[in-house]
Amino acid sequence: MAIxxxxxxxxxxxxxxxxxxxxxxxxxxxxxxxxxxxxxxASKYGNPKAAESLSGESGELAWDTIVQALKAAPxxxxxxxxxxxEYSDGTPAVxxxxxxxxxxxVPFKFTRRQPGPDDVHIQILKCGLCHSDLHQLRNEWANxxxxxxxxxxxxxxxxxxxxxxxxxxxxxxAGVGCMVDSCRKCDSCKADSEQFCTAPCTxxxxxxxxxxxxxxxxxxxxxxxxxxxxxxLHVPDNLDxxxxxxxxxxxxxxxSPLRHFKLDQPGMKLGVVGLxxxxxxxxxxxxxxxxxxxxxxxxxxxxxxxxSRLGADHFVVSKDADQMKELAGTLDGILDTIxxxxxxxxxxxxxxxxxxxxxxGVPPTPLQLPAGVVIFGRKSVSxxxxxxxxxxxxxxxxxxxxxxxxDVEVVKADYINKALDRMFKADVKYRFVxxxxxxxxx
Ligand code: NAP
Ligand code: ZN
Ligand code: ZN
Numbered sequence: 001m002a003i004x005x006x007x008x009x010x011x012x013x014x015x016x017x018x019x020x021x022x023x024x025x026x027x028x029x030x031x032x033x034x035x036x037x038x039x040x041x042a043s044k045y046g047n048p049k050a051a052e053s054l055s056g057e058s059g060e061l062a063w064d065t066i067v068q069a070l071k072a073a074p075x076x077x078x079x080x081x082x083x084x085x086e087y088s089d090g091t092p093a094v095x096x097x098x099x100x101x102x103x104x105x106v107p108f109k110f111t112r113r114q115p116g117p118d119d120v121h122i123q124i125l126k127c128g129l130c131h132s133d134l135h136q137l138r139n140e141w142a143n144x145x146x147x148x149x150x151x152x153x154x155x156x157x158x159x160x161x162x163x164x165x166x167x168x169x170x171x172x173x174a175g176v177g178c179m180v181d182s183c184r185k186c187d188s189c190k191a192d193s194e195q196f197c198t199a200p201c202t203x204x205x206x207x208x209x210x211x212x213x214x215x216x217x218x219x220x221x222x223x224x225x226x227x228x229x230x231x232x233l234h235v236p237d238n239l240d241x242x243x244x245x246x247x248x249x250x251x252x253x254x255x256s257p258l259r260h261f262k263l264d265q266p267g268m269k270l271g272v273v274g275l276x277x278x279x280x281x282x283x284x285x286x287x288x289x290x291x292x293x294x295x296x297x298x299x300x301x302x303x304x305x306x307x308s309r310l311g312a313d314h315f316v317v318s319k320d321a322d323q324m325k326e327l328a329g330t331l332d333g334i335l336d337t338i339x340x341x342x343x344x345x346x347x348x349x350x351x352x353x354x355x356x357x358x359x360x361g362v363p364p365t366p367l368q369l370p371a372g373v374v375i376f377g378r379k380s381v382s383x384x385x386x387x388x389x390x391x392x393x394x395x396x397x398x399x400x401x402x403x404x405x406x407d408v409e410v411v412k413a414d415y416i417n418k419a420l421d422r423m424f425k426a427d428v429k430y431r432f433v434x435x436x437x438x439x440x441x442x
Contacts, residue, residue, distance in 0.1 A: 002032045002033070002034055002035075003032070003033055003034065003035050003038065003059070003060070003061055004032075004059060004060045004061070005023075005033060005060070005061045005063065005066060006060065006061065006062050006063045007063070008020060008063040010160070010170070012063050012064075012067075013159055013160070013170065014159070014160065015067075016067045016070075016071070017121070017123045017159040017160075017224065018070070018072075018123055018223065018437065018441065018442075019046075019066060019067045019070035019071065020123070020157065020159055020171075021123035021125055021156055021157035021159060021437065022041060022045050022046075022070050022125070022437055023041070023066055023070060024157045024171045024173075025125055025156075025157055025173065025241055025437075026041050028171075028172075028173055028237060029237045035054065035055075038051075038054055038061075038066070038069065039051045039052070039054055039069075041069075041070065042054065042069035042070055044438070045070060045072060045437055045438055046069050046070035046071055046072050047068065047069060047070070047071050047072065050068045050069040050071070051069050054069050072438075072441045073441070074441055074442060075094065075107070075413065075439055075440055075441045077106075077107040077413075077414075078094055078107045078109060081106065081107040081108055081109050082097070082099060082106070082108055082109070082147065083108075083109040083110070084108075084109070084110045084111075084147065085110070085111045086110065086111055086209075086213060086214070086215035086216075087111040087112065087113045087114070087213060087215065089114055090111030090112050090113050090114060091111060091112050091114065091224070091226075092109065092110075092111060092442065093109070093110050093111060093112050093218075093222050093223055093224055094107070094108075094109055094222065094223050094440050094441070094442050095107075095108050095109075095110060095149045095218060095221050095222030095223065095440065096108060096149065096221040096222070096413060096416055096434075096440070097110075097146075097147040097148055097149045097218075097221075098137045098144075098146065098147065098148050098150075099146055099147045100146050101137075101138055101139040101144065101146070103146075104417045105137065105150075105221070105416045105417055105420065107413075108147055108149060110147075110149070110218060110222075112218075112224060112225065112226050113209075113211055113213065113215075113226055114226075115160050115161075115162050115226050116162055116211075117162040117163045117164040117165075118162050118164050118165060118228050118229055118230075119161075119162045119165070119226050119227065119228055119229065120158055120160070120161055120162070120165060120168050120174065120226070120227055120228075120229050120232045121158070121159050121160035121161070121224065121225075121226050122154075122156045122157065122158055122159065122174050122176065122224060122225050122226075122227065122232070123156050123157050123159045123223065123224050124154045124155075124156040124220055124222060124223060124224055124225060124436045124437075124440075125155060125156045125157065125241055125436055125437040126154065126155050126156070126241050126242045126245045126410070126433050126434065126435065126436060126437070127151040127153060127154040127155075127219075127220035127221055127245055127433065127434045127436055128151075128153030128154075128245040128246035128248070128249065128250070128277070128406070128408075128431050128432070128433050128434075129150075129151075129153075129416075129419055129420065129423060129431065129432040129433070129434060130150075130152060130153055130246075130249050130250065130277060131276065131277065131278075131339045131361075131423060132152070132249070132362070133150035133151065133152075133219075133221075133420070134339075134420055134423060134424060135339070135362060135364065136148060136150060136205075136206055137150060137420070140364040141362070141364070143206070144206055145206055145216050148205060148206050148216075148218075149205055149218035149219050149221055149222055150205055150206075150219050150220075150221055151204070151205065151219035151220030151221040151222065151434070152176070152177055152178040152203070152204040152205060152219050152220060152248065152249050153177065153220065153245045153246050153247075153248040153249045153250065153433075154175065154176050154219075154220030154225065154245060154248065154436075155173065155174070155175045155235055155241040155242075155244050155245045155248070156173075156174060156175075156224075156225075156241075156436075157171065157172070157173060157174065158170050158171065158172045158173075158174050158232075159224075161229070162229075165229045166229070167229050167230075167232070167234075168229055168232060168234075172234070173234070173235040173237070173241065174232050174233065174234065174235065175232070175233040175234070175235045175244065175245070175247070175248050175396065176204060176220065176225060176227055176231065176232060176233070176248065177204070177233065177248035177249055177252060177386065177392055178195070178203060178204055178248070178249050178386045179194055179195060179201045179202060179203060179204060179231055179386070179389070180202050180203070180204050180210075180217060180225075180227045180228065180231050181201065181202035181210040181228055181230075181231060182194035182197035182199060182200075182201040182202065182231075183197050183198070183199035183201075184230075186198040186199060191388075192388040192389070192390045192391065193388045194231075194388050194389055195385050195386050195387065195388060196385070202217060203217060204217055204219045204220070205217050205218055205219030205220075206219075220434075220436070221416070221434060221436075221440075222436070222440065223436060223440045223441070223442060230389065231389060233248065233389070233392055233393055233396055234393065234396065235396060236396060236397060236399070236400025236401075237400075238400055238403065239396075239399065239400055239403075239405050240405055242408050242410050242433045242435075243405025243406050243407075243408055243433075244396070244399070244405055244406075245406070245408075245433050246277055246281065246406035246408065246431040246433065247281070247395065247396060247399055247404075247405070247406065248392070249386060250277040250278045250281045250406065250431065251281050251285065251395055251396075251399060251404075251406070252386050252387040252391065252392045252395050253278055253281075253360055253384070253385075253386050253387070254278055254281050254282035254285055254286075254335055254337075254360065255281075255285050255387060255391070255394075255395040255398070256384055256386065256387030256388075256391055256395075257335060257358040257360070257382070257384035258270075258282075258285065258286065258289060258291075258333075258335075259391070260384065261333065261356055261358065261382065261384075263291075263332060263333035263356070263358075264289045264291070265290075266289065266290030266291070267290065267291070267292065268291050268292070268332040268333065269291070269292045269294070269330060269331045269332050269333075269352075270282075270286045270291045270292065270293050270294070270331065270332065270333050270334070270335070271293075271294050271295075271296060271331045271333070271334035271335070271347070271350055272286065272293060272294070272295050272296065272312070272334075272335050272337070273296045273318070273334060273335065273336045273337060273338055273347055274296070274297070274336070274337040274338040274339070274361065275295050275297045275302045275306055275430070276337060276339070276423075276426060276428070276430060277406070277428075277430055277431040278335075278337035278360055278361075279295070279335075279337045279430070280306075280310055280406070280407060280429075280430035280431075281404075281406060281430075282335045282337065283295060283306065283310045283311065283312045284310060284311065284404050285395075285398075285399070285404065287310075287311045287312070288398070288402040288404060292313050292314075293311075293312045293313050293314075294312065294313060294314040294315070294316060294327070294331070295312045295314070295315045295316065296316050296317075296318045296347070297315065297316070297317060297318065298317070298318060298319065298426070299317060300317055302315075302429070303315045303317075305429070309407070310407075318346065318347075324346060324349075324350070327350050328349050328350060329349070329350070329351070329352055329353075329377070330350060330352065331350045331351050331352060331355055332351075332352060332355055332356075333351075333355060333356050333357070333358065334347055334348075334350065334351065334355075334356070334357040334358065335358050335360055336357055336358065336359050336360060336361055337360045337361050338361045338363065339361045339362070339363060340361075340363050341363050341364075341365050341367075342363070343368070344357070344367055344368065344369050344373070344381070345369075345370060345373045348373045348374065348379055348381070349373070351377060351379050352377070353377050353378060354377070354378050354379070354380075355377065355379050355380075356379065356380040356381075356382055357379070357380070357381050357382070358382045358383065358384050359381065359382065359383045359384075360383075360384060369381065406430060406431045406433075407429060407430045407431065408430075408431050408432070408433040409428060409429070409431070409432050409433070410432075410433045410434075410435050411432055411433070411434060411435065412434075412435050412438055412439040413434065413435075413439035413440055414439065416434065419432040420432075
């Protein structure tokens with residue numbers, strides 16, 4: 001039975017943004033909710049008892065009834081959790097943090113700034129786990145500021161907008177990726193490459209906040225975030241919010257170099273090295289661009305679904321010297337997504353004349369590159385960092401058009417350390433996504 005639900009006022013939304021976000025995500029695109037859908041939603045994310053008593057007899061439900069049904073008990077583990085308050089007038093947030101480089105990820109409380117006139121307040125519903133989170137949790141890049149709340153692949157619902165905000169409305173789906181601000185004035189910003197802002201850009205977590213507060217930015221392993229509207233993305237309506245979350249980093253990181261280096265011409269031969277979060281997005285996006293895609297992986301374990309489910313054309317075990325030799329000089333480009341040390345020449349020899357390998361993975365130790373490997377064949381070794389905001393929106397729209405989302409394993413907060421450990425061991429197909437709405441409840 002379709003049901004009419006009272007439209008909440010902004011005050012009601014502010015009182016319980018989580019319920020509003022869960023409800024809005026289930027009814028986005030103007031869907032009329034069915035009573036049975038509401039009950040299912042409530043028993044999944046809210047109060048099963050209140051869910052049972054949801055009744056559509058009157059044909060209309062008051063907003064407060066929805067709130068009661070979607071209200072969940074506060075997540076366990078937060079009593080006595082470490083707490084940091086960087087904004088005296090801020091809103092309380094719950095999240096997950098590492099307290100030092102040896103620490104597991106643990107429940108953590110902090111404050112977010114009050115939304116300013118240009119800000120969007122987003123209730124986070126899902127957040128992807130990127131290998132960069134792991135590098136930084138463990139201080140492998142030697143720049144982590146603890147406590148660190150990682151997460152830069154988040155999707156959710158807009159629950160408040162500042163007075164000057166024009167691009168977003170309350171109730172819309174929204175995404176936030178790796179950056180939350182930049183100077184807007186330097187050559188990189190003017191060229192829509194905010195990730196290379198000379199100021200530099202403000203990364204979503206583990207960076208100095210750009211609001212003058214002295215706070216350190218905190219990411220999407222948390223229940224909400226406040227971001228300047230220029231750094232918030234629209235998530236296409238047809239994409240599942242869990243599957244879309246990893247597009248905000250993994251998706252743009254592979255999309256941007258394919259476009260920038262013109263490795264996106266249909267029929268080109270692309271190598272994807274490492275079939276993890278980034279790698280599997282490279283296969284999907286590369287195939288949608290019309291490329292012939294060969295995956296290079298450390299074992300045969302991902303072969304079957306790389307070919308059948310992800311749509312790769314060829315699969316090579318990189319340790320197999322004969323297979324590697326056979327492909328010498330055949331590829332136009334390679335996206336290298338390996339997160340650990342590995343020999344570059346083995347892959348560069350696969351490139352054609354003038355071919356290019358783009359380094360996306362950030363292993364903790366320097367790579368070794370004998371000059372002859374690039375001199376013969378006039379080959380290039382490049383790097384690429386995520387993508388600009390306009391390009392990220394372009395990528396999301398491209399994925400919407402081609403119905404591309406990440407293959408995800410959705411996990412709750414109590415599984416986070418196990419998930420990170422499995423990611424370290426390359427035991428994930430192909431991205432863990434934290435179920436924020438189900439497991440980070442105030
Ligand atoms: P991921 O899901 O853990 O995937 C990495 C893949 O690399 C693994 O699935 C595995 O693929 C392969 N691999 C891991 N250890 C290896 C080893 N010792 N030798 C050979 N191959 C190995 O990681 P991700 O999230 O895709 O991120 C990959 C890298 O990109 C990380 O270093 C991350 O920090 C970096 N990153 C960079 C950017 C950027 O803007 N440049 C953005 C996001 C992430 P197989 O199982 O197929 O062998
Ligand atoms: Zn990332
Ligand atoms: Zn700039």
